Amino acid sequence: EVQLVESGGGLVQPGRSLRLSCAASGFNFDVFAMHWVRQAPGKGLEWVSSLSWNTNSVGYADSVEGRFTISRDNVQNSLYLQMNSLRPEDTALYYCAKDSGGYGSGSLDCWGQGILVVVSS
Amino acid sequence: QSALTQPPSASGSPGQSVTISCTGTSGDVGLYNHVSWYQQHPGNAPKLMIYEVIKRPSGVPDRFSGSKSGNTASLTVSGLQAEDEADYYCSSYAGTNKLIFGGGTKLTVL
Numbered sequence: 096e097v098q099l100v101e102s103g104g105g106l107v108q109p110g111r112s113l114r115l116s117c118a119a120s121g122f123n124f125d126v127f128a129m130h131w132v133r134q135a136p137g138k139g140l141e142w143v144s145s146l147s148w149n150t151n152s153v154g155y156a157d158s159v160e161g162r163f164t165i166s167r168d169n170v171q172n173s174l175y176l177q178m179n180s181l182r183p184e185d186t187a188l189y190y191c192a193k194d195s196g197g198y199g200s201g202s203l204d205c206w207g208q209g210i211l212v213v214v215s216s
Numbered sequence: 217q218s219a220l221t222q223p224p225s226a227s228g229s230p231g232q233s234v235t236i237s238c239t240g241t242s243g244d245v246g247l248y249n250h251v252s253w254y255q256q257h258p259g260n261a262p263k264l265m266i267y268e269v270i271k272r273p274s275g276v277p278d279r280f281s282g283s284k285s286g287n288t289a290s291l292t293v294s295g296l297q298a299e300d301e302a303d304y305y306c307s308s309y310a311g312t313n314k315l316i317f318g319g320g321t322k323l324t325v326l
Contacts, residue, residue: 130315132262139219139320140254140262140305145313154313190261200250201307201315202267209261 097121099191099207106213107181117174117191117207125169128152128199131176133187134209143189144176145199152198159185181214188212220245220306220318227324228296236321238289238306244316246287250309253282253291256320257302265304266291293323301325 103115115131131143144165145154153165164177174191189210192203221239228234238245238253245251251269254262264273266282269289279294289308293300306318 132317139303140256140307140317142307142315142317145315147313152313154315156314195267199313199315200248201309202250202252202264203254203262203307204264204267204273206261206263 097193097205099193099205101189101191101207101210104189104210104212106215108216109182109214111181112177112179113181113212115176115178115189115191115210115212119172119174119191119193122193122205124167124172126197128194128197129165129167129174130192130194130199130201130203131165131174132190132192132203132206133185133212134190135184135187138187141187145194145201146174147199148197154199178212181212183214186212186214218316220308220316222304222306222318222321224319225322225324227326228293229326230296230298232296233292233294234296234323235290235292236304236306236323238291238308238318240287240289240308240316242287244308244310245284245289247311248309249284251282251284251289252307253280253289254305254307255300255302256305262305296325298325
């Protein structure tokens with residue numbers, strides 16, 4: 096069974112950092128692109144970042160460019176999101192999602208249950 | 217990066233058909249055949265319903281279909297059922313390793 100489990104969320108003060116993790120199982124993690132997508136409370140989905148299978152192709156939403164860094168460990172079958180200089184508007188449920196291809200064209204065929212990040216003083 | 221434009225709400229009676237539109241630009245929906253649709257029930261993670269404009273993942277009922285014309289993609293749900301009531305989001309590849317989502321449409325089964 097394909098499974099994605101996020102961890103690392105919580106309450107953090109504005110300006111501080113947080114690192115999210117996503118543990119993958121049930122599929123060949125090292126051949127698929129991966130994404131982070133967030134959803135603010137009561138709002139719609141917002142794509143955050145993607146990383147190709149070989150880490151050669153990376154993308155970020157304008158809203159997080161320069162503050163967030165996506166990475167992956169194909170040995171540990173894990174995806175990460177380092178979030179720096181956090182702002183209140185980054186408060187959201189963060190989903191880890193698997194792409195159906197290797198280069199992040201955007202067919203997200205498996206999603207984790209999400210991890211909540213709250214940025215507040 | 218502006219979100220793709222979706223109507224905030226749509227509705228239909230059981231057995232009817234409803235179509236949800238998703239309007240982008242010539243730089244995303246109009247340029248790439250990487251348009252996807254997701255269904256999200258309250259409290260749940262999104263579920264892929266349509267990918268590459270018209271394709272259905274295994275297990276998705278054939279009542280769900282996708283199409284595209286120019287800069288607008290559409291999701292049609294035929295033979296509406298109570299369990300189809302959910303939020304629906306479109307997304308499109310937008311080049312340079314970027315994705316963009318629509319604002320979402322709340323589908324109500326009357």
